[in-house]
Every structure is written in structure tokens, then in C-alpha cells.
Amino acid sequence: MQIVRFKMKKISHWLYDFLIKKEFSETMATYLNVIVLCILLVAVLLVIDMLSRKILRKVSSGIATASKTKLDDLLIENRVPRRVGHLIPFMIAYWTVPHIFQDFPQTQKAAIIFLKLLAIVLVLRIARAFLNSLKSYFKTKPRLKDKPIDSYIQVFMIFAWFAGVFLALAVVADIDLWKFLAGLGTISAVIILVFRDTILGFVASIQVATNDIVRIGDWITFDKYGADGDVIEINLATVKVQNFDKTITTIPTYALISDSFKNWRGMNDSDGRRIKRAIYIKQESIKFLTSDAIEQLKKIELITTYLSDRQEKIDASNTSLGISRELQVNGRNLTNIGVFRKYMETYISQHSAVNKDMMIMARQLAPTSQGVPLEIYCFSSDKRWQNYEYIMADIFDHFLASVSYFDLELFELPSTGVYVPKN
Incomplete structure (x- = not known):
């Protein structure tokens, strides 16, 4: 040497x-x-x-x-x-x-x-x-495509920059690196305070990935931040959501574990998208059906068999119990709202856009000040937003037009203003 x-x-x-x-x-x-x-x-x-x-x-x-x-x-x-x-x-x-x-x-x-x-x-x-x-x-890699890779790379890069800065300071000051790091312990609280969001984001990104809370490509709704769209990026500090109007909403990563939001992945992974909507029937229009009214409703093909079978069973039950039919309220009777509810259920059961392998139900909810709600609960086969809205509108267009055939009325607020009696 x-x-x-x-x-x-x-x-x-x-x-x-x-x-x-x-x-x-x-x-x-x-x-x-x-x-x-x-x-x-x-x-x-x-x-x-x-x-x-x-x-x-x-x-x-x-x-x-x-x-x-x-x-x-x-x-x-x-x-x-x-x-x-x-x-x-x-x-x-x-x-x-x-x-x-x-x-x-x-x-x-x-x-x-x-x-x-x-x-x-x-x-x-x-x-x-x-x-x-x-x-x-x-x-x-397909299995890593929806993972927050950017967050992990940013973390490694931050650690690398920290190490580089510390090394540079130690070189300039001509101090042993370990002695220099020991001296930094006195200002660790300040460092934690300055990089609070980064630390929280790092912890949150690990929890998000480990618990599979959100993936890139998921549709989420976060009312607190006005986000309603697809997750396009998960970083160390922020999550970017592209809303359906093409605007971008930025959400702190730690908000995904500290606040409540809705992830629509379950719907996307399922075989259908839920339809859950009600129409409100005016209570005054609800009544028992007479024999003539039943015969008239039998002309509606979807419920012809149901009305015949149901009426036969009701008549047999009333006869066996010796019920007087002088008043309709005595014994068992069909109602126009009950028959219409059955019609709604039969209609959606036969609709080509409704998934027959998932829940199909037409139910009556508790009466409200706006009338009696009749709710449809089913799932459309097509989950795409535009097609989903078209299917749901098509179903309810039919129901709204069909109400009058059952001698029912829809509830709606008066459009003529407040009634003022004449003197």
C-alpha cells in the first residue's frame, strides 16, 4: 500500500x-x-x-x-x-x-x-x-394493480431521503453518524409534529391494504368530502377520487379509517345492483274490492290466476266460518292495495332486466303523513349506472301508470298553494 x-x-x-x-x-x-x-x-x-x-x-x-x-x-x-x-x-x-x-x-x-x-x-x-x-x-401485476403501491414507494423514498440528509449533515459537520442521530433524539417530537400527516397516512395506507378497505378502481361515496366516484390513486397522504362529473376529490388517506364512507365494491362483485324505491298511495283511495271490481281486475293477465285462486280460498274460508257478507269488513277480503302489491311483485318477477336469482319483493311499509309506501326491492342484472337508471325508471313508469287501474291514487303535495276560504 x-x-x-x-x-x-x-x-x-x-x-x-x-x-x-x-x-x-x-x-x-x-x-x-x-x-x-x-x-x-x-x-x-x-x-x-x-x-x-x-x-x-x-x-x-x-x-x-x-x-x-x-x-x-x-x-x-x-x-x-x-x-x-x-x-x-x-x-x-x-x-x-x-x-x-x-x-x-x-x-x-x-x-x-x-x-x-x-x-x-x-x-x-x-x-x-x-x-x-x-x-x-x-x-x-394483476393481483397488485389495485394496491396502494405509490404509498409504499413514497415511504421507502422518504426514508431514503431522510437517511441521505442525515448522512450529508454528518459529513459536513464531520461527526460520526450514530452520534449525530443520537443528538436528533432531542428534536424527535418536533419531527413527529411536522410529519404528522405523513405518519398517519403511512399507517392508514398499511391498514387500508391489509384489511382490503379500498382498492384502486373501487367506486366509493364519501359525503364528508363530497366524493362520489372511482378511486384512481392511493398515495401516502391522499386518495384521489374521480367523481362522475369528472372532477377530482382529494381525501386524506387516514380519513378512510377514521371516518365512515360507502364502498360499492360489493355491488360490483355481486350479480346485480339493488333497486329499492317506493311509491306512496293516498290512504283515502284504499278500499275492499267488490265482486264486480275483482272480475274487472281479472282482465289484467299478470294477476288473473292469482285473483281466481285467492278469491276461491277466501270465499271457502268465509263460508266455513259462517261469516256474514252483509258488510265487506266482515271476514276475509281482497283490497285494491293488496292486489296492486301482488301485481307489482309479479311484474318485476317477470321483468327481463331483473335478476331472478336474487331477492325479489314488493312490500308495504309503515304509513306516513305522505301516504302508504309500496316499496320494490330487487336487483337489476345490468349494473352499469346508465342502464341501471333506465331499468329502474322503466319499472316505475309502468307502476305509476298502472295505479289508476286498481282505483288507487298517488299522494302528491297540492300544487295550487294554500287554500284561503271565501268570506
């Missing part, structure tokens, strides 16, 4: 020795020696840098062409080989610079510090390019 250092010292002073022989002053010879060596070193480093980058790029391109995986292609796309190629001239410079400036101790020390800082920046750039390549690669 001593021999190598001696030879390097001789090489670094060849111009100095030559100038001294030419009767240059020692000061002039020393400065000219350093300047020329610096120029030569820069020229050599530029050539080596260019050659190393070209060789690495060519080799990596050949490997990528022969390989079936996309990772190497992404590494080239993000210039990882190009940046790795900078390491070769850097190592030459780091080994050579101390010998060039051996006659200038202060400059030598500053140059070494500069090279160490340059090494930190270079490693960080390589790490960022490599992490970006991994991010793009993971997003090509």
Missing part, C-alpha cells in the same frame, strides 16, 4: 518536478501542477463516464431483449443503468482527488467532503430510479 501511495505521489508531482527543472518558482509550479492535473482528471472522468454508460446501457439492453420479464425494460426506461454508470468515474475521482490536492490540505478536505455529498446524491438518484421501476413493475 505504501508503494502504491509513493507511486501516486510521484505521478501527481511529475509536472511539478518538470517545472522546477525549468526554473519555475515552487509556488507557480505547485499551482500549475494542480490546475493541469484537475483538467486532465475531468477530461478522463468525462470519457470514462461516457464509455461506462454506453457499455452498461448496451449490456442491459441485450439482457432486457433476451429476458421475458418487464422489470429490466422498466429499469432501462427509468435510466437505472445510466445512473449506475456514474459510479465508475466517481470511484476513480474519490481515489485520485486526495493525491492531486495533497499539497493543499484544506482544499483536499473540502474536495473529499464534496465527493461524499456527491456520492449521497448519486445513490439517492439510483434508489429513486430503482423504486420507480419497481412501482411500474408492480402495477403490471
Whole structure:
């Protein structure tokens, strides 16, 4: 090792020795020696840098062409080989610079510090390019496509930048890294306060991914933030939702575990989209059906068989119990709202756009001040929003038009204003 250092010292002073022989002053010879060596070193480093980058790029391109995986292609796309190629001239410079400036101790020390800082920046750039390549690669995997990859990459990059900053400060201050980190313990509370959102977002993104709360592509409704659309991005601090009007809503990631929101993934994964809507019948229009009214309703084909069978059973029951039929309220009777409810259920059971393998029901809800609700509960086969709305409207268009055939009336608020009696 001593021999190598001696030879390097001789090489670094060849111009100095030559100038001294030419009767240059020692000061002039020393400065000219350093300047020329610096120029030569820069020229050599530029050539080596260019050659190393070209060789690495060519080799990596050949490997990528022969390989079936996309990772190497992404590494080239993000210039990882190009940046790795900078390491070769850097190592030459780091080994050579101390010998060039051996006659200038202060400059030598500053140059070494500069090279160490340059090494930190270079490693960080390589790490960022490599992490970006991994991010793009993971997003090509079907099972990872809906995972918050961006959040994890950002976390690793933040840790890398923190490590780089700490290393740089330790290098500039000429302090051992572990002693420097120990000194930072006194300001840890401030660091936690400053990076509160980042820490919360990191914890939240892990919980979101682990518990499979939200995936990229999920349709969510978050009333608190006015979000109603598809999740397009999950980052460390924010979740981006593209609403159906194409606006973008940004939600803090930790809000996904601290607040309540609706995820429509279950509906998308199921075999149908729920239809749950009611029409309100005016209570005054509800009544028992007479025999003539029943005969008239038998003309409606969907309930002809039901009315015949039902009326036969009701008559048999009333006769067996000796019920007087002088008043309709005595015994069992059909009502117009009950028959209409049966008609609604039969209609949706036969509708071509309703999934027959899922729940189908027409039910009567508790009476309200707006009338008696008759609610439809079923699932459309087509889950696409536009088609779903069309199917639901088509069903209720028919029901609204059918109400009058059952001698029922829909409730609606008066449209003529407040009634004022005449004097």
C-alpha cells in the first residue's frame, strides 16, 4: 500500500518536478501542477463516464431483449443503468482527488467532503430510479394493480431521503453518524409534529391494504368530502377520487379509517345492483274490492290466476266460518292495495332486466303523513349506472301508470298553494 501511495505521489508531482527543472518558482509550479492535473482528471472522468454508460446501457439492453420479464425494460426506461454508470468515474475521482490536492490540505478536505455529498446524491438518484421501476413493475401485476403501491414507494423514498440528509449533515459537520442521530433524539417530537400527516397516512395506507378497505378502481361515496366516484390513486397522504362529473376529490388517506364512507365494491362483485324505491298511495283511495271490481281486475293477465285462486280460498274460508257478507269488513277480503302489491311483485318477477336469482319483493311499509309506501326491492342484472337508471325508471313508469287501474291514487303535495276560504 505504501508503494502504491509513493507511486501516486510521484505521478501527481511529475509536472511539478518538470517545472522546477525549468526554473519555475515552487509556488507557480505547485499551482500549475494542480490546475493541469484537475483538467486532465475531468477530461478522463468525462470519457470514462461516457464509455461506462454506453457499455452498461448496451449490456442491459441485450439482457432486457433476451429476458421475458418487464422489470429490466422498466429499469432501462427509468435510466437505472445510466445512473449506475456514474459510479465508475466517481470511484476513480474519490481515489485520485486526495493525491492531486495533497499539497493543499484544506482544499483536499473540502474536495473529499464534496465527493461524499456527491456520492449521497448519486445513490439517492439510483434508489429513486430503482423504486420507480419497481412501482411500474408492480402495477403490471394483476393481483397488485389495485394496491396502494405509490404509498409504499413514497415511504421507502422518504426514508431514503431522510437517511441521505442525515448522512450529508454528518459529513459536513464531520461527526460520526450514530452520534449525530443520537443528538436528533432531542428534536424527535418536533419531527413527529411536522410529519404528522405523513405518519398517519403511512399507517392508514398499511391498514387500508391489509384489511382490503379500498382498492384502486373501487367506486366509493364519501359525503364528508363530497366524493362520489372511482378511486384512481392511493398515495401516502391522499386518495384521489374521480367523481362522475369528472372532477377530482382529494381525501386524506387516514380519513378512510377514521371516518365512515360507502364502498360499492360489493355491488360490483355481486350479480346485480339493488333497486329499492317506493311509491306512496293516498290512504283515502284504499278500499275492499267488490265482486264486480275483482272480475274487472281479472282482465289484467299478470294477476288473473292469482285473483281466481285467492278469491276461491277466501270465499271457502268465509263460508266455513259462517261469516256474514252483509258488510265487506266482515271476514276475509281482497283490497285494491293488496292486489296492486301482488301485481307489482309479479311484474318485476317477470321483468327481463331483473335478476331472478336474487331477492325479489314488493312490500308495504309503515304509513306516513305522505301516504302508504309500496316499496320494490330487487336487483337489476345490468349494473352499469346508465342502464341501471333506465331499468329502474322503466319499472316505475309502468307502476305509476298502472295505479289508476286498481282505483288507487298517488299522494302528491297540492300544487295550487294554500287554500284561503271565501268570506
